[in-house]
Amino acid sequence: MTLTQILLSIQARWRLVAGVFVLVFITLLALLASQPKQYKAQASVMLDVKSADPVDGDVIPALGVASYMATQVDLLRSERVLRRALTLLRAHESESTVQRWQEETGGQGDMLTWLSEVTLRRLEVQPSRESNVISFAYAGATPQVAAEVTQAITKAYIDTNIEIRVDQAKQYTNLFDARAKQLREAVEAAQLKLSKAQQEGGVLVSDERLDFETARLADLSGQVLAAQVSAGESGARTDISRGSGVKMQEVLNSPLLSTLTAGLVAEEARVADLATRLGENHPDLAKARANVAQMKTRIAEETQRVVGGVAVTDRLASTKLAQLRTAYDAQRLRVAQLKTLRDQLSVLQRDVDNANQAYSQAVAKAAQIEFQSQARQSNVTVIRSATVPARAASPNLRNGLLLSVLGALLLGVVVALTFEWLDQRVRHETDVTVMLGRPLLGVLPDADRVAGGAGRMTALRADLMKRLGMGVA
Incomplete structure (x- = not known):
């Protein structure tokens, strides 16, 4: 149908439209008047999500604010908060509430759960899009009930928010206490291991002690080198003494041998002189020859003594060298052991330090969590408390009248067009060509x-x- 046909149909059936309008309007007004009044009490809370936590210093990241606000809205609508609010109001102890619960559920299930669902249907939660404010309202049968339930929900939400933080902190407190105990045992074990290693080493290894032992090793190394040189020289002199001891420098430099050698030369010159002047059997010649033999024997003995002294010196030098080598080897082993022990003790000391650091951190965190578990502060601030509403929120007479007028008028038009569609008539010259298909x-x-x-x-x-x-x- 065209717009012209619709208008003509409504004009032709205006009595029907008016009758339907009056009937529907009166019916809607009756329904509107029969509805019970509902009173809404409103409240608003603000969540501080940008300030750092006063205990641990954590800050909610900017990207997490939206999800945090959505979580808080769900928490406000949760059964846990509603059950807490209803418990504060003792709503489950009301005889009328118990009777209604038995009528609707037959006494099956949990009454607080059922009552929470009923309360949730009357609760409106509206988070702000550009701020951290959450507004909510509860519709009650009386102004006092609406205000009391809204106030109880506000208190239950704040208490539940605190309770969740405290419960989490208590759980973490037990966890950190157990962890701190394990770390303390680890510190004690590491310290015991370090003390045992120090006792077994017999010393407390330090850089100064190691430097002293290293310097002593260097000194022994110099002494060994000097002893090697001295032993080499003594060995060379001993070799010379075995071939020709009289050519040794010690023999040549001996004062006694020089005196004996000079006396031997003089005595031999005397023997030669006596031999030319006296006969072979002359007592003086025999005595002079005896003196020569005696002096040669003394020279030989003295030479042997000097050569023997060189051998003794060589043996002493060899013995000293062997002793110095033994001391050097022992000192080198000592330094190596000290280095090994120092490395071992350094590792053990690092283990002790790391265990102490981990234990200190765990104790500090445990103390922080313990403080959180005792804190009763929340980041929720009430910026609007629920008060007793002055007038009913529903039914809204103004909106009800407007909707009744529009609904009745629309239904009257629909009824008129329905009758027109069932009983079509020619009301305009264009209907002849459209409906009959004939020229006008x-x-x-x-x-x-x-x-x-x-x-x-x-x-x-x-x-x-x-x-x-x-x-x-």
């Missing part, structure tokens, strides 16, 4: 609108006959 020859106006009565009808008839190509009779 002419239009006869309403006789009441023709001025002059029959005269106008005659004129109309003449005009019609003219259009049909017929003469006027």
